[in-house]
Amino acid sequence: MFLEKEFKEEIDLSKSLKLSGVDCLFGCDDQGLIPGIDQSNIRYFQLNHEQAAVHAADGFARATGIPGVVLLSSAAGISNAITGIATAYSDSVPLVIIAGPLAAKPQNKEALQELDILGITMPITKYSFKLNDWGRFAEALQSALTIAADGRPGPVLIEYTMEPSADFQEEIPSYRRHARSQMREGQMEKSINSAVELFETARKPVLFIGGGVISSGAADSLREIVRQARIPVVSSLMGIGAMEAKNPLYLGMLGMHGTFAANKAVHQCDLLISIGVRFSDRVTGKISGFSPKSKKIHVDVDPAEINKIISVDLPIVSDAKAFLSKLKEKLNYNQIFRDAEMWTNEVIGWKRTVPRFDKYHSILSPQAVIKKLNEYSSRETIVVTDVGQHQIWTAHHYHFSSPRTLITSGGLGTMGYGLPAAIGAAAACPGKPVLCVSGDGSFQMNLQELIIAVKYQLPIKIAILNNGYLGMVRQWQELFYHGRYSSVKISSPNFAKLAEAYGVPGYKVRSEEEVERVIAEAFQHSGPALIEFDVVEEENVYPMVPPNHSNHQIILSR
Template sequence: MSVLVSKGVRNSIAFESFRILGVDCVFSCSHHGIIPPEESGIRCCLLQNEQSAVHAADGYARATGRPGVVFLTTAAGITNSITGIATAYSDSVPLVVIAGTPLNPSNSQTAQELDIIGMTMPITKYSFPINDLDTLQPELKKALEMSTNGRPGPVLIEITKNNIGSPTREEPGKVLPSKQDIPQKRWMDIAKEWMEKAKKPVLFIGGGVISSGAAIDLREIVKHSRIPVVSSLMGIGAMEAGNPLFLGMLGMHGTYAANKAVHHCDLLISIGVRFSDRVTGKVSSFSPNSKKIHVDIDPAEINKIIPADLPIVSDAKEFLFQLKDKLDYEQIRKHADDWVNEAVDWKRTVPRFDKSNCFLSPQTVIQTLAKYSGDETIVVTDVGQHQIWTAHHYRFSKPRTFLSSGGLGTMGYGLPAAIGAAAAFPEKTILCVSGDGSFQMNLKELVTAVKYELPLKMAILNNGYLGMVRQWQELFYNGRYSAVKLSSPHFSKLAEAYGIPGYYAHSSQEAQQVIEAGLKHHGPVLMEFNVVEEENVYPIVPPNHSNHQLILSR
């Protein structure tokens, strides 16, 4: 979670509150002059702008499941942070945003120059003002609890001299109702009955499984039931990629096996997912023959896109924990054994979409990175083709090791979020995978990586294009390219200008040598890979098509 505070807030009061509340690391901008007192024991990481500071706190929160904290000023400090707050809101990441104006301004107009609560209302879970520093600690505690209770999300506190007339917004729709508010007196018994009788069940897992800490319970159910599993982009890591029952990611860029299994299943158990357009494809033909169980902590997500036959408002961990001891696993295997063999076989028999004849394929780079990285490596991506190649080919085995902007698709997220993850786990290897377009959004944060000697290994797949947009123009607009060709610096040499070792590779052999050397180096390293320009991400579901109508290759 993230906290934004003004210059006018006395550091000693704020940091004493953070210390008492268990905060161990904060983020801010280098030009805000925020310095925690030594006796507080709180570390401070200063980034180059407000958007990066919020992304860093976001990365910290995703990697740890604990609060991240960032101090910012008001006015442009808030407008610069909007993208970061919206990114966290889209992916249900807990932030506490303390937006501060000077407490004793000489110009009263300055203090009221922006309607901060109004500006951020659509992208926050709660908003409220305070004007008395004596109440800061209890208000922070309240905000921290609000941001993590129920479905996580950003909470905003505005600190001003005079909050008369300032609105307080605590969105009723975001407060969890009791289970009695949705008729489901026998939801566990019904879910148990359906799962035991289903001939073609599939578990569809999302980010809610990871944020609730339910991965262990999920894996236990899958081990005993042998129900095939598919995931959203945000659910990657909840199941081990090497598990034969994990069919991969579902949706527009999902695997052949995952999309086919969901299309043909007779029971879809969806947990902690929101059915975005990237997952469903053509809504009217999404999993057409299945009963649908939808488990989500936010009732607003249920029946919003895909109608649920059994809607269950519940925390994912609570649901799976109760379910695992109630299921008759023998009955499940008895009815679904043939289906499991068929679904798992699709992983082996599908025409391969992950091979390329190019000189240095991006798939090869990702697979080589995975080969030389450990299971504890935290991988952070930007947004684009490299994001999907990483999701498909890195083979994650643990929760909270894949951090990416899923809902908003924020280019420029990768490097600052990786800095946040590195601040959380300075002893771990943090791998930031980016593209030449995304990396240029916030490349100034290279100086931050140098300043703190962070264990960042940056891998840039340089194909000279905004790759995902170019791919759509090639496949769906008859190859008419417009505004997708990029001009980029020589990234490895640019890294050296910042004081970071830079490596460059344009063949598979060079890539292996670069990755081996880069991952062994202590401190930040940038590895640039000159990959083929017009390599596409496959599979891909064309616009307005069903998920089973996917394209596997050119």
């Protein structure tokens, strides 16, 4: 393992972290790494599982826009962390993973603790390199932090190795030279002018925004353009929060579980301006039927995403903030408003159609729970979700008003993400309330991290929507496999009592009459609290676009 003596002689790890602006660190089993960290200067959060430690660093990064940093030991520590790294990679989250060997001396390649770390992480990292001299750690860390946040964000891995051939210095300049293929100034000006022309001649424009708008800090410019031009806006799941949910021009989420208004607007528009999106299958539905009447502008910092899935008329390789800032100054807002006013008024009317859900009079509905949680939360509340039906109900029924207030796994769909990511968000934003919405299936995947919320007395309120099923899979089996259920009914502990065993106040709610009282009581706690809601077992997420259908072929209810 790393030895305390080696750290003292070769490197002041805390000083290197501080010099690089890192004041918060996540990890798991320290394996001798912690003697190199002065915990009076660095806030160190030690979780119980490596996957959870990476999710926590991920939550920190999404809440702040600053790269999260995590320490991992090699071999099993790295393999445990793969899901967390892949989650961050899928959603373009800036992370720096510092990994090192357990052994003090090089081992035979067949030895228990040896693993090809770079080999197994290469497909899920933005960049990775080896370091064999702790004296150069500060330089390596600064480079890794820069690369992680530069251009399209992503995870970067530093592997400490004892192999004498490891050399990171020659690799980084080569990467930096090619990492960002931004348009040159003259080409960008020409593209902006072309975008303005398309904007000002459109009769039915729609803005489609994704996570790139939030990660680039472009929300203010976006809102100003929408305010003056009065054109409708739709978002991906990752773009939620860039527009205020209560803004009448915001139509909601697009795609498989998107709103009726968002899907219909994109299907009928004559100009689709897509910014910071990657056109996943959850957004597009059947490719041939996606926005068939529109000219398409696609703005993305990563040129590999443009024309990859959807062919576009005007590709623009640019940071979303840079593009929107320039566009904002050039648009003729009066002309756009005049030409698109009838369209905008029509589209706003569609918002009243959905989302809708069946009303139960005596059984607790999950949608009612989300709406009540929203009422008792503040504008500053950071909402973290796991993956499943509760994730989509939260996207539809919680009114997000600020960027970086919804933290969720979009690309990989990682169950077990919620609680550790909420720990990271709470560490990132001391004093801000954090709400973790989870399901009975997802929560059981990393529930051991409850003790960490207790250890650090983090103000996390956990809401578990317990329906006794892996709900999203059950819904597919009901709708598309004639109700032939297979391996979707699950068993769960009494989560409220389990929370109390960990030292967390636990509550159980079975009816709508209890919801308001219990939420109010739980939210009064300064530390963590858990509420288990026994909700309708076979409630479905609507709207829904069936697989291999176009987005306008939407199911609104049973």
